[in-house]
Amino acid sequence: MTYRVMLRSVFRCLRTNLVAGQRSMSQSSLAGKVAIVTASTDGIGLAAAQALGKRGAHVVVSSRQQANVDKAVALLQGQSITVTGTTCNVGKGEDREKLVQMTLDQFGGIDILVSNAAVNPFFGNTMDSTEEVWDKILSVNVKAAVLMTQLVVPHMEKRGGGNVIFVSSVGGYQPMQGLGPYCVSKTALLGLTRALAPELAPSNIRVNCVAPGIIRTRFSSGLWENEDIMDEFKKKLCIKRIGEPEEIGGVIAFLCSDEASYITGETIAPTGGMAGRL
Ligand SMILES: NC(=O)c1ccc[n+]([C@@H]2O[C@H](COP(=O)([O-])OP(=O)(O)OC[C@H]3O[C@@H](n4cnc5c(N)ncnc54)[C@H](OP(=O)(O)O)[C@@H]3O)[C@@H](O)[C@H]2O)c1
Known part of the structure; x- marks a missing residue:
């Protein structure tokens, strides 16, 4: 091979990689999308807001306590994420309406809902x-x-489509002892995902779900702070540690991106290999 032929093939290879890189970057990008994440001032919700924001989404965080909202907004702003926040107890109709109206007022539309x-x-x-x-x-x-x-x-329909993500739990597949009612509610979200996906597909809205295993948050501290419980759980894990909130936030951002454009009605279970092994 002559020097010139070799050089040409190196350039061709570089150009192919560059184009592929640009394509995958744009597919993972959520630039300009508007995302509501409920219960997002701590734990998995905050990590989801962070992951969406880092991909360019404009994020609205919320929870029941104003002080928590202020703290989360400041944290995300410090990471150069376009973010605003309000209080919203999702159990209250007037709070849900306020959250949606505030999002429309601030960002002019809605593309993503993470119901967490x-x-x-x-x-x-x-x-x-x-x-x-x-x-x-x-x-x-x-x-x-x-x-x-x-x-x-x-x-979302006004914007030509969108993404809805429900946050379920591995307990939605197999109820954990002592947590029956909570786990049954998480099973309902697996069904809700399946029920809504075909209804919303004609509007170009994908509906997916994540069912995490044990993740290091305040909510689950009763489990992971107890060494005996954790020793038992770890026996059931392929990856011998509990998960971190960021490991769920990334999955949520992936599901909202164009990389997941052919996925709807599905549940991803980031459990460290626990699903079906409880
Ligand atoms: N951690 C785990 O191991 C695990 C595993 C599987 C599934 N999940 C699911 O993941 C989701 C998030 O849990 P997490 O572990 O991240 O909890 P977390 O770290 O304790 O955070 C809970 C968040 O929810 C807010 N919140 C609580 N009640 C609310 C309500 N009624 N309306 C609005 N916001 C509310 C809290 O803020 P305020 O106090 O200010 O309201 C806080 O921001 C839940 O759906 C949970 O079932 C968690």
């Missing part, structure tokens, strides 16, 4: 759970997810 909020006010046998427990869990974990979706979809 959940509560668990009960530990024990499912047979001992009260009507009050079920009302609370189903209202926040399931009903609010449906009603938030109904609120944002017309605005």
Whole structure:
């Protein structure tokens, strides 16, 4: 091979890689997209807001406490993310409407909803759970997810499409002992994803779900701070550690990107290899 032929083939190779690189960057980009993430001042919600924001999305964070909202907004602004925030208890209709209206006022539209909020006010046998427990869990974990979706979809349709992500749990596949009602609410989100995907596909809206294993957040601290429980859990994990919130945020951002353009109605379970092994 002459020197000139060799040089030409090196340049061709470089150009191919550059084009491929640009293509994959643009497919993962969420530049200019507007994302609402509920319960996003801490843990998985905050990590999702961060991951979406780092890919260029304009992010709206929210939770029940104003002080938490202020802290999260300041943190994300410090990372050069375009962000605003408001209080929103997803269990309250007027709060959900305020969150949507504020997003429209600030950013002019909605492209992404990450429905992440959940509560668990009960530990024990499912047979001992009260009507009050079920009302609370189903209202926040399931009903609010449906009603938030109904609120944002017309605005996604105006933009020509969008993405809805529900945050379920590995417990949605196989209820964990003592967490029956909470896990049943997470099973409902697997079904909700399947129910909504065909309904919203004609509007170019993809609906997907993540079902994390044990992730290091305040919500799950009762599990990972207890060495005995963790020793038992780790036996069931392929990857012998609990997950970090950022490892879920990245999956959520991927599902919202064009890299996932052929995925809808699916649940990804980032569990460290635990799914089906509880
Ligand atoms: N951590 C895990 O191991 C794990 C595993 C599987 C699934 N998940 C799911 O992941 C999601 C997030 O959990 P996390 O572990 O990230 O929790 P976390 O770190 O404790 O954060 C909870 C967030 O939710 C907000 N919040 C709580 N109740 C709310 C409500 N009614 N309305 C709006 N915001 C509310 C909190 O802020 P305020 O106090 O200011 O409201 C906070 O920002 C939940 O759906 C949970 O079921 C977690």
